[in-house]
């Protein structure tokens with residue numbers, strides 16, 4: 001069949017070591033992280049707002065020389081693979097594959113054994129199925145005689161062929177089993193097909209039928225340009241007008257914006273992203289050269305959306321077409337913008353226009369001029385509340401009610417006061433009347449916040465992933481003594497000292513088993529290349545050790561022999577082990593002299609030390 005898609009065979013999990021090496025050498029961590037975090041150069045390193053926890057200061061640091069990242073706020077760290085695994089929630093092979101594709105490195109495709117087949121993660125399988133479905137729908141639109149109707153519809157909406165190609169638009173035929181049969185021929189198991197959300201089990205009998213029928217199909221991509229789900233629009237007036245994939249292991253509408261996978265470059269240039277409400281709105285913007293845009297998928301903007309956008313833009317412009325319902329729904333997310341420190345503006349199109357019709361009638365320049373005149377979210381709320389409630393005494397109180405929560409969520413007191421002043425001047429009410437309401441709302445929010453923070457760690461909400469690293473990493477700072485951490489840092493950064501570490505049995509004096517095992521690992525690696533921090537990080541097991549390694553090597557410390565020796569000497573002198581060695585010697589002497597009193601005292605002390613060491617050890621391994 002002509003439409004047999006490429007890559008219909010699932011890739012195996014097995015990737016040869018030398019390929020991983022090649023990819024690691026080709027990948028640049030600054031470049032990869034820059035896809036998600038706005039980085040600024042600070043000295044030898046780069047820094048930005050951490051994507052793994054909510055913060056206002058840039059504690060997230062990337063070292064191009066060492067090819068690692070580390071956050072001083074939440075202690076997350078690692079190499080380029082760990083970043084993708086953590087950020088995108090992908091498996092290691094998937095992270096390798098993403099980078100291979102990005103840097104144009106071919107990965108060998110192997111014929112798989114049954115065992116290997118079973119190993120492939122479900123996620124990867126679902127992505128492969130989505131890809132096949134996208135190719136099927138696209139082929140149907142372009143080549144199938146059935147697709148003519150859909151093509152005519154797209155033409156009527158003035159969609160250019162280049163846009164159809166860029167977004168791989170497709171067509172689902174008027175058939176109950178077109179896609180199902182196609183995937184069945186590709187030997188896709190039924191249970192996976194169902195999990196992908198593309199087919200639905202019949203209620204009245206056995207079997208499955210296609211979810212999307214007689215619709216234009218929009219593949220939805222994640223930031224890695226993988227197809228994670230689909231949207232479908234009818235060609236006539238039937239309902240529902242739009243249908244989306246259900247939530248699946250790879251598709252979550254609260255974390256995705258349609259079109260954002262193509263938006264990053266222009267977002268970075270302009271520092272701005274437009275948010276529109278539908279597929280066609282987004283495609284219209286692209287058609288007119290506005291690529292820095294994303295469309296919500298039938299949901300209001302969420303904190304997760306903002307978090308994602310923050311990686312490449314500083315300002316959001318919400319584009320609304322004159323109808324009220326959409327505006328009200330979207331303004332519910334105002335607090336999130338302010339909370340996340342994101343500039344947000346509202347751009348209102350003239351009544352009766354959507355981005356598509358506006359662009360067609362007035363063109364890009366008029367669109368941009370309107371964007372320049374967009375108002376801040378707060379003034380927008382004030383204006384729309386004013387329109388709704390009027391300026392009677394009662395109306396003014398209603399306006400203040402509508403504004404109190406957005407205002408209270410502004411952390412920056414200067415900014416908050418600025419808005420409050422603007423409002424009392426405009427409404428002609430007493431400043432006190434506003435301030436009282438806003439302060440009360442702020443106190444309420446603070447109380448809710450504190451309650452949230454004090455909840456036991458097990459109670460983290462599912463969607464609260466920005467806080468998770470804190471919970472996990474809280475203990476890390478206290479691992480080992482300061483000197484022990486310093487010694488590991490020196491071993492990482494100044495390998496010339498390694499012979500001294502061996503000779504003086506420095507690691508034997510370590511109280512922390514974790515740091516000791518890291519030290520031993522460093523010593524066990526014979527060549528310099530293996531000891532390179534980005535390699536070392538991929539050898540250790542567990543997030544904790546990885547984070548420790550990243551945190552100990554990210555700082556640019558100037559080590560020299562003399563300084564290192566000083567640390568080692570100080571450490572050994574203060575070590576409990578050294579004390580117990582000298583104690584053992586004293587005990588021997590006391591025995592020899594038959595000094596019973598002294599012997600009793602010394603033995604008691606030895607016992608005390610043993611007990612306290614044991615306790616310390618238990619604490620460290622807790």
Ligand SMILES: [Zn+2]
Pocket residue numbers: 050051052053060071072073074075076
């Ligand atoms: Zn962080």
